[in-house]
Amino acid sequence: DAKTTQPPSMDCAEGRAANLPCNHSTISGNEYVYWYRQIHSQGPQYIIHGLKNNETNEMASLIITEDRKSSTLILPHATLRDTAVYYCIVRVALSSSNTGKLIFGQGTTLQVKP
Amino acid sequence: DGGITQSPKYLFRKEGQNVTLSCEQNLNHDAMYWYRQDPGQGLRLIYYSQIVNDFQKGDIAEGYSVSREKKESFPLTVTSAQKNPTAFYLCASSHGLAGGREQYFGPGTRLTVT
Numbered sequence: 580d581a582k583t584t585q586p587p588s589m590d591c592a593e594g595r596a597a598n599l600p601c602n603h604s605t606i607s608g609n610e611y612v613y614w615y616r617q618i619h620s621q622g623p624q625y626i627i628h629g630l631k632n633n634e635t636n637e638m639a640s641l642i643i644t645e646d647r648k649s650s651t652l653i654l655p656h657a658t659l660r661d662t663a664v665y666y667c668i669v670r671v672a673l674s675s676s677n678t679g680k681l682i683f684g685q686g687t688t689l690q691v692k693p
Numbered sequence: 694d695g696g697i698t699q700s701p702k703y704l705f706r707k708e709g710q711n712v713t714l715s716c717e718q719n720l721n722h723d724a725m726y727w728y729r730q731d732p733g734q735g736l737r738l739i740y741y742s743q744i745v746n747d748f749q750k751g752d753i754a755e756g757y758s759v760s761r762e763k764k765e766s767f768p769l770t771v772t773s774a775q776k777n778p779t780a781f782y783l784c785a786s787s788h789g790l791a792g793g794r795e796q797y798f799g800p801g802t803r804l805t806v807t
Contacts (some may be wrong), residue, residue: 613795620781620800620803621784621800621801621803622697622699622783622785622798622799622800623736624798625795625796625797627799628795650807666735680738680741680751680752680757681785681796682735683735683736683737684735684736685735
């Protein structure tokens, strides 16, 4: 699986948009970009994923560059409960020839401040 | 509510004892996974199962065993052969072999072996 690069930490003011970048310059054409977050001592929570197009759901928006070498997760109105470690992961679609495992790197620790 | 449950949340065992961690899902997912997380580290895949009565070793299967007798259940046994069993254990599930499917995680079981 391709590797990702994320800044180790970021701060964001409560109520403002949090923009978390991720570089995945070696991504393959059949690899998806996933975002998860993990609040301390809890299981990772799925946020959003995409292949080529930008995606939006009730939690966040995912902006993928046209060359797919980088992406940005946007939390439109960050709250204190959004403080967590955010993981950007690239992975091929689950199939009979792969495990579907997610490779979690170090992620970005987002601290939302009042 | 649909989701993944893991029990117990905290588990303490003496060295040399086998221990079984429970994972149940009512999401009708075909695939289930066990990961291990050590402090400050990402997740590592122990075992995975894409269908009932079938499972495969992940990256760190030594000292662990699993079974998949029912679609809803994927228990993990940590045997006395596992040299460093103290860790945070996470179970996940996803739909089967199609497309870019997200994995949903349970709340985790923190195992301490002394």
